[in-house]
Amino acid sequence: MSPEARSPREAILQFLSSLQSPVRILVAISGGSDSTGLLLLLDEAVKAAPHLKISLCAATVDHALRAGSADEAREVAALCASLGIAHAIMTWQGDKPITGIMAAAREARYSLLAEAAEALGADLIVTAHTLDDQRETLAMRGMRTEEVSTGIADAVLFDRHFWILRPLLFSSRADIRAFLSEQGAGWIDDPSNEDVKYERVRIRQQLSADGGAEANISAVWDERLAVSAKGAEWLDHHFKLHGGLLGQVMPEGLRQDRAVLDYVLGRLTAVFGGQPFAPGRAQMERLVAFAAGGEPARMTVGRVVFDLRRDGLYLTRESRGILPLVLQPGEAGVWDGRFEAVNRSAIDVRIEAQSGRSSLIPVLVTGIQPPRVGAVNDSTIPKESPAPKDLGALDSCDIPRVKPEDRNEGGWGAGLPKAAWKRAIASAPAISAQEVPLSAETAEAIHLTPYFAPFDRFLTRFDFIFANRLSAVFATAPYARPPLRSIDGKTI
Ligand SMILES: Nc1ncnc2c1ncn2[C@@H]1O[C@H](COP(=O)(O)OP(=O)(O)OP(=O)(O)O)[C@@H](O)[C@H]1O
Numbered sequence: 260m261s262p263e264a265r266s267p268r269e270a271i272l273q274f275l276s277s278l279q280s281p282v283r284i285l286v287a288i289s290g291g292s293d294s295t296g297l298l299l300l301l302d303e304a305v306k307a308a309p310h311l312k313i314s315l316c317a318a319t320v321d322h323a324l325r326a327g328s329a330d331e332a333r334e335v336a337a338l339c340a341s342l343g344i345a346h347a348i349m350t351w352q353g354d355k356p357i358t359g360i361m362a363a364a365r366e367a368r369y370s371l372l373a374e375a376a377e378a379l380g381a382d383l384i385v386t387a388h389t390l391d392d393q394r395e396t397l398a399m400r401g402m403r404t405e406e407v408s409t410g411i412a413d414a415v416l417f418d419r420h421f422w423i424l425r426p427l428l429f430s431s432r433a434d435i436r437a438f439l440s441e442q443g444a445g446w447i448d449d450p451s452n453e454d455v456k457y458e459r460v461r462i463r464q465q466l467s468a469d470g471g472a473e474a475n476i477s478a479v480w481d482e483r484l485a486v487s488a489k490g491a492e493w494l495d496h497h498f499k500l501h502g503g504l505l506g507q508v509m510p511e512g513l514r515q516d517r518a519v520l521d522y523v524l525g526r527l528t529a530v531f532g533g534q535p536f537a538p539g540r541a542q543m544e545r546l547v548a549f550a551a552g553g554e555p556a557r558m559t560v561g562r563v564v565f566d567l568r569r570d571g572l573y574l575t576r577e578s579r580g581i582l583p584l585v586l587q588p589g590e591a592g593v594w595d596g597r598f599e600a601v602n603r604s605a606i607d608v609r610i611e612a613q614s615g616r617s618s619l620i621p622v623l624v625t626g627i628q629p630p631r632v633g634a635v636n637d638s639t640i641p642k643e644s645p646a647p648k649d650l651g652a653l654d655s656c657d658i659p660r661v662k663p664e665d666r667n668e669g670g671w672g673a674g675l676p677k678a679a680w681k682r683a684i685a686s687a688p689a690i691s692a693q694e695v696p697l698s699a700e701t702a703e704a705i706h707l708t709p710y711f712a713p714f715d716r717f718l719t720r721f722d723f724i725f726a727n728r729l730s731a732v733f734a735t736a737p738y739a740r741p742p743l744r745s746i747d748g749k750t751i
Contacts, residue, residue, distance in 0.1 A: 260283070263349065264390055264429055264430065264431055264434075265429040266358070266430065266670065267296060267300055267427060267430045267435050268300065268304075268438070269426075269472050270426055270427055270430045271300045271301060271304050271428055272304060273306070273428055274424070274426035275301075275304055275310050275311055275313060275693045276311075276743060277309070277743050277744055277745045278311075278313065278742060278744065279313055279742050279743065279744055280289050280313055280316075280469050280688055280743060281312035281313070282313055282314075282382050282383065283302065283313075283314045283316060283379075283381045283382050284314070284316070284384075284385055284598060285302060285315075285316050285317065285375060285376040285381035285383070285384045285385070286298045286315060286316070286317040286344075286369075286385055287317075287318060287320075287372050287380060287384055287385065287386045287387070288296075288317050288318070288319055288335055288339075288387075289320075289335075289447075289449070289451055290331050290332070290335040290338075290446065290447040291335060291387075291446055291447060291448070291452075292321065292432065292435060292439060292446040293357070293388075293389050293427065293434050293435055294386070294388035295338070295393075295439060295445075295446045295447075296387065296388040296427070296435035296436070296446075297385065297387035297426065297427055297435075298315075298317060298338075298339070298342075298344070299384075299438075299439070299444060300427075300438065301315055301427060302315060302342050302344065306387055309688070311675040312333075312366050316344060316345040316346065316347075316379040316380075316381055317335075317339050317342050317344050317345070317346045317347075317371055317578050318346065318347045318348075318349055318375035318379070318672065319331075319332045319335045319336070319347075319348050319349070320349045320350075320351060320367070320368045320371050320372065321348055321349065321350045321351065321387075321591055322351045322364050322367070322368070323350055323351055323352075324351075324355065324360070324364065324587055325421060325450075325451075328342060329348075329350075331447050332348045332445065333348070333357045334347060335447075336349075339727065344454055345379055345487050345521050346408075347378060347379060349371035349372070349374060349375050349376040349620050350398075351364070351367045351368075351371065361457075364475075366600050369417055369418075369557050369630070370418075371477070372423075373417055373418060381421075382742055383421060383422045383423070383424055384417070384421050384422070384423045384424070384510055384744050385423070385424050385425065385426055386423060386424075386425055386702075387425075387427050387435075387543055388411050388427065388428050389427050389428065389430055389431060389432050389435065389743070390426045390428065390429055390430060390431050390432075390475060391431060391432045392411060392428075393411050393428060394475065396408075396410050396503065397410045397476070399458060404532050406591075407701070407751055408479075409476075409479055409480060409483050409719065409721055410476055410479075411425065411428060412425075412480075412719035412720060413425050413480075413719065413720070414720040414741050414743070415717050415718065415720070416659070416717070416718040416720075416738060416739060416741070417716070417717060418715070418716060419715055419718075419736075419739065420739065422739070422741050422742055423743075424743075425667060430681060432551075432601040439701060445719050449603065458707070461499055464490055466615045480721060481724075482710040483721040484720075484724070486518055486519060486522045487522070487721055487722055487723070487724045487725040488724050488725075489516070489519045489522075490523045490526070490725040490728075491523050491724045491726075491728035493519055494514070494523070494725070494728045494729060494732055495513060495728070496509075496511075497509045497511060497512025498512060498523075498732065499526075500699055500732050501675055501680070501683070502546070502680075502684075503681060503684075503709065503733065503741050504575055504576075504577065504684070504686065504687055505573060505574075505575045505679060505680060506527060506531060506573065506574040506684035507569045507570075507572070507573050508550070508571050508572040508574070509570075510569070510570065510571050512571070512572075513571075513572060514552050514555075516546070516622070520547055520551070521547055522725075523545070524546055524547060524727075525537030525538065525543055526722070526725065526729075527563075527574065528560055528561040528574075528711055529561065529713040530560035530597075530712065530713060530729065530735055531562075531563045531574050531575060531576055531597075531716075532561040532563045532576060532596070532712075533576065533595045533596025533597040533710075534561055534562065534596055534713070534714050535596075535712045535713055535716065535717075536712065536713060537561075538561040542560050542561065545558070546560045546565065546675075548731040549565065549567065549574055550565065553568070554567070554568075555567055555568050555569065555673060556656055559577055560642070562576060562577055562580065563575065563576060563577065564577045564682055565678050565680050566578075566676070566678070568676060570750050575677065575679065575682050575686060576595070576597065576611075576683075576686035577682075577686070578612055578614040578682065578686045580687035581595050581611065581612035581686065582595065582611075583609050583610060583611035583613075584600065584609070584610045584611075584734040585607060585608070585609050585610075585693065586600060586601075586602035586607070586608055586609075586610070586705075587602065588602055588603075588604060588605050588606065588607070588661070589602065589603070590602050592636065593710050594610045594688060594707075595612075595688075596710065597709065597712070598610075598688055598707045598709060598710050599707070599708045599709075599710040599715075600688075600705065600706070600707050601705070601706045602704070602705055603705070603706060604700075604701040604704035604705060605701075605704075606692055606693070606694070606701060607692070607693040607694070608690055608691070608692055608694065608701065608705055609690070609691050609692070610688050610689070610695070610705070610707075611689055611691070612685065612686055612688070612689065613684055613685055613686070613687045613688070613689045614651070614685035629669070665679065666747055688707060690705050708735055709721070709735050711726065711729065711730070711733075714726040714729075714738070715745060718738060720741055722733055723738060724742070726738055741747070
């Protein structure tokens with residue numbers, strides 16, 4: 260047994276005492292052994308300790324991918340009813356993709372679990388990932404990358420809204436099953452758990468044959484937390500954002516500890532490029548070597564153009580390959596992985612990159628009056644952007660939103676390299692109406708806020724400090740704090 264392994268009962272007690280209360284927990288239960296064990300363990304502990312002011316509810320996602328899944332969900336509903344726990348069945352409706360079905364099912368599962376949590380008034384979600392899942396994940400990732408993986412996190416913020424916590428992450432499946440047998444409780448066996456067409460199943464079989472390599476994951480997590488905290492400090496001292504679109508790393512910021520540089524540049528690439536993950540190992544090696552090299556030059560990595568100059572490293576989204584997004588009235592969506600857009604107007608609108616367009620209304624990203632399309636020149640370049648404040652759409656219909664006193668001395672232009680700023684503007688969002696000319700009123704009703712692709716869907720607690728500092732740099736709302744008093748006995 261791993262030195263980190265914990266008995267399921269002990270793990271649950273430690274988890275409950277780490278929570279801020281009163282709290283309502285939604286248990287994500289498939290009906291398999293791990294999640295049935297989680298529900299019964301929590302129910303037992305919550306009933307034994309009413310003073311903790313913890314209540315439970317539960318949800319099952321019916322992926323509707325195989326015959327019998329609806330019956331299984333009903334079996335789970337019956338179990339919850341017998342315990343007096345409110346339960347929702349959430350069915351994955353609509354078309355299912357032919358390829359990448361596992362990833363799509365996972366995306367849908369978490370969205371539906373969050374919907375259930377909202378409907379049942381829960382404050383957080385728990386899933387029943389175990390130490391066995393952790394070993395499998397580490398083994399799978401280990402094959403793909405040399406980077407030390409943080410594996411499955413014990414706390415992840417989903418969609419900026421709900422924290423997903425994993426109380427059984429240090430307990431073994433065998434111990435959970437022993438608890439269920441002791442209670443005389445059964446569970447549903449998912450046939451896909453035995454299907455060797457899935458890599459995870461093959462890894463599981465191999466690990467149970469070899470015993471599996473032990474990893475001290477808590478130590479890896481602590482290291483990652485420390486790098487994220489250093490990354491947040493680095494943002495304070497060495498990073499500037501211009502116009503919400505152009506990043507600048509000061510020269511001193513490039514002469515830093517290698518691990519920190521790797522972390523910050525990787526995450527900034529993902530944020531500016533609108534991608535959920537930092538570039539792979541080989542690309543990061545190239546980028547860090549380039550950034551530390553000191554010779555003025557340009558390179559593109561992960562859809563981001565890096566422009567190294569004497570006064571620092573400028574980065575912005577490359578203007579190629581930016582797909583348009585059409586939103587109907589009332590619709591919301593993410594454009595280019597970089598902006599969350601909401602259409603509060605009465606007509607269909609299209610959001611696309613500024614580059615190459617001639618009759619679009621450019622959008623203000625920070626409260627600066629945007630340049631007119633085709634009119635980028637020195638006088639449109641801000642000397643230094645004011646603190647972002649108004650993230651709404653801005654039309655260029657001669658209604659400047661910026662008060663004269665907010666303008667920088669010397670006008671828009673001075674201070675930034677013209678080519679870098681031009682590139683940034685080319686990747687900025689521009690709004691047009693589908694059928695009719697866009698009015699100033701419609702443009703006002705399109706709301707755009709920065710979206711951080713590596714953090715806004717799934718944010719692990721390890722990246723929380725850095726992501727929060729970055730949201731301050733972009734003047735967006737801070738991320739919700741984990742609803743915990745402590746993690747692993749350590750006060751947070
Ligand atoms: N159909 C479901 N309904 C509700 N909860 C589920 C469902 N499937 C999985 N879960 C929850 O997620 C946990 C992990 O399940 P599983 O190992 O199948 O997911 P995974 O795909 O490996 O993990 P992840 O979702 O993090 O990628 C389960 O223990 C359970 O708490």
